[in-house]
Every structure is written in C-alpha cells, then in structure tokens.
Amino acid sequence: MSTLLDVSHVSKRFTMGGLLSRKTVEAVQDASLSLSVETPEIFTIIGESGSGKTTLARMILGLELPTDGEISFRGKTVSHRVGRRERLDFMGHVQPVFQNPFEAFNPLKRIDRYLESTARRFLKLRHRDDLDAAMDGALQKVGLSLAEARGRFPHEMSGGQLQRAAIARALIPNPSLLVADEPVSMVDASLRMSIVNLLKSLRDDLKVSVIYITHDLATAYYISNRLIIMQRGRIVEMGDARTVLDNPEHPYSRLLKASVLSTEDAGSGKLQTDPGMADRATALVRQQGKLVSRPDGRSVRVYEGA
Numbered sequence: 001m002s003t004l005l006d007v008s009h010v011s012k013r014f015t016m017g018g019l020l021s022r023k024t025v026e027a028v029q030d031a032s033l034s035l036s037v038e039t040p041e042i043f044t045i046i047g048e049s050g051s052g053k054t055t056l057a058r059m060i061l062g063l064e065l066p067t068d069g070e071i072s073f074r075g076k077t078v079s080h081r082v083g084r085r086e087r088l089d090f091m092g093h094v095q096p097v098f099q100n101p102f103e104a105f106n107p108l109k110r111i112d113r114y115l116e117s118t119a120r121r122f123l124k125l126r127h128r129d130d131l132d133a134a135m136d137g138a139l140q141k142v143g144l145s146l147a148e149a150r151g152r153f154p155h156e157m158s159g160g161q162l163q164r165a166a167i168a169r170a171l172i173p174n175p176s177l178l179v180a181d182e183p184v185s186m187v188d189a190s191l192r193m194s195i196v197n198l199l200k201s202l203r204d205d206l207k208v209s210v211i212y213i214t215h216d217l218a219t220a221y222y223i224s225n226r227l228i229i230m231q232r233g234r235i236v237e238m239g240d241a242r243t244v245l246d247n248p249e250h251p252y253s254r255l256l257k258a259s260v261l262s263t264e265d266a267g268s269g270k271l272q273t274d275p276g277m278a279d280r281a282t283a284l285v286r287q288q289g290k291l292v293s294r295p296d297g298r299s300v301r302v303y304e305g306a
C-alpha cells in the first residue's frame with residue numbers, strides 16, 4: 001500500500017497579542033492520520049466549532065505550517081514555502097472546496113472564466129476547443145454542462161449549482177484529493193443531499209479521496225468510510241465511521257451523538273441532552289489523555305484514572 005497523505009503528530013499553536021498580553025491557542029494537538037493511494041475514501045473530520053477542523057484542513061492544504069509534526073503528500077512534505085512550480089504541482093493533486101460558494105467566486109466574474117483560467121493554469125491548455133472540452137468535462141462530472149454555465153455570473157445560479165461549479169473547478173486538474181470544508185452547510189437543506197451524493201460519486205466513480213469536514217453527523221454517517229472526532233484540538237475518537245457513530249465510546253463523541261435531534265425527539269419536546277454527559281465531556285478536555293487502539297480497529301482517547 002502506498003501512502004497518499006500522511007499527517008504525523010501534527011500540532012498547531014497560534015500566538016496572539018503583544019509581549020505583555022500574549023495568548024496562545026492550541027488549535028490542533030498531536031493529530032495523526034493517513035490515506036492510501038489504492039483505497040479512495042471519504043475521511044471525515046467532525047467536531048464542534050473551534051475544535052480545530054479548519055486548522056487541520058489548512059495545514060493539509062499547505063496554507064498553514066504545523067508548529068510540530070509533519071504532513072506529507074505522496075512522500076513530499078506539504079508546505080507553502082516551496083517554489084511556484086512545486087506549489088502548483090501540489091495544488092494540481094490536492095484541491096480545496098470551501099464552505100460558501102458565493103465567497104469562493106468573485107461576483108463580477110463569470111463562472112466559465114474561472115473554469116477557463118483553472119484549465120489554462122493547471123492543464124496548460126490554450127486552444128478554444130480544448131479549453132471548452134476540459135470545462136465541459138469537469139461540469140458534466142458534477143451534473144452541469146458548459147452550455148448551462150457559460151456566461152453566467154455567480155448570483156445567477158442557486159447555492160447548490162454554484163457549489164457544484166466550485167467542485168467542477170476543483171476537478172479540472174484531476175486531483176487525487178479534495179479537502180472540502182463544510183461544503184454543504186451554506187447550501188439549501190433541500191439541495192444538500194445532491195452535493196453529498198456528488199462527493200460519494202467522486203470517490204466511487206472517479207477514485208478521488210475526500211477529506212470531508214462537517215458538524216453534521218447524519219451526512220458523515222451516510223458517506224464516510226472513516227472519521228475522526230475532534231474536541232478542542234485533540235482527536236478523541238477515530239475509526240470506521242459506522243463503528244464509531246453506531247456506538248461512540250469517548251464521552252464527547254457520545255455527547256455529539258446525543259445532541260443530534262431526531263424529529264421524534266423534537267415532537268416530544270425533548271430538547272436537552274443529559275447534563276451529566278456534557279459535564280463529563282468538558283471535564284476531560286483539561287487532561288491530555290492518550291489515543292489507544294481498540295480491537296475493533298478504532299482508537300479512543302483514554303485518561304488516567306478515568
């Protein structure tokens with residue numbers, strides 16, 4: 001098995017303020033994960049707001065450097081501090097998909113212009129027919145076409161269509177990994193599943209791996225192969241998505257699952273989770289603990305004396 005992405009004991013500390021009011025945030029602490037070339041998968045990062053998901057994603061994309069540890073893609077260290085050609089080569093293999101498609105596109109620039117400049121930059125295409133074929137090919141992969149997208153400004157598309165166009169743009173260089181940071185949270189609920197299913201078909205039909213960052217346990221359960229659950233910068237549970245979500249073991253993972261409101265719970269007015277469970281999960285956050293492998297293949301953070 002060869003390694004596509006290797007995140008090894010990575011931490012990120014942000015330091016803010018001046019000399020007298022210095023404050024540090026441990027955004028990510030000692031995170032490790034790896035994806036293989038041979039098995040494309042949807043690897044999900046779940047956690048509450050501020051748990052370090054985006055920081056981890058930005059380090060994987062080389063937009064942020066780890067304070068400790070190392071990230072490598074196909075054996076090469078990921079960093080933005082490399083030459084332009086090396087950076088472009090990396091970006092051809094690893095593409096981001098952002099949360100808000102309306103922010104990802106300049107409102108004054110037509111969609112096809114974006115796709116065209118990506119095709120020029122990464123595929124070095126120059127002729128009109130070649131550019132059109134590359135754009136149409138990418139748009140077809142996401143259920144759109146160049147005929148539909150040509151000449152349209154971002155505001156002339158729905159959020160769902162625009163997120164598809166953003167994914168089409170990311171697909172132009174033929175990447176082997178997409179890093180999608182909450183790609184459905186700004187899309188209308190009724191269109192969300194179409195984007196989620198699209199990510200699934202990118203994995204199954206195009207063999208593209210996806211790092212899927214979300215707050216949403218339901219979509220994570222539906223499309224993920226494996227996942228990690230993060231709490232305040234630390235991975236607290238990691239493993240096969242269904243094994244973990246069917247029977248979460250870490251108190252924080254249990255709390256997350258218990259916080260998902262079913263329509264039945266809403267109907268019966270049951271809006272609160274067990275306060276004891278929340279207290280246990282937050283008390284543990286102050287301890288470092290240790291990720292321990294379990295026989296069922298998952299890893300769970302355990303604490304001394306707990």
Ligand SMILES: Nc1ncnc2c1ncn2[C@@H]1O[C@H](COP(=O)(O)OP(=O)(O)OP(=O)(O)O)[C@@H](O)[C@H]1O
Nearest residue numbers: 014016025027047048049050051052053054055056
């Ligand atoms: N550039 C930065 N400078 C200082 N602190 C930062 C920076 N980026 C992130 N942080 C802090 O690091 C922690 C983790 O943030 P991060 O955005 O990675 O979390 P998240 O899980 O993605 O949250 P959300 O779901 O709200 O996007 C937070 O406490 C955040 O305030």
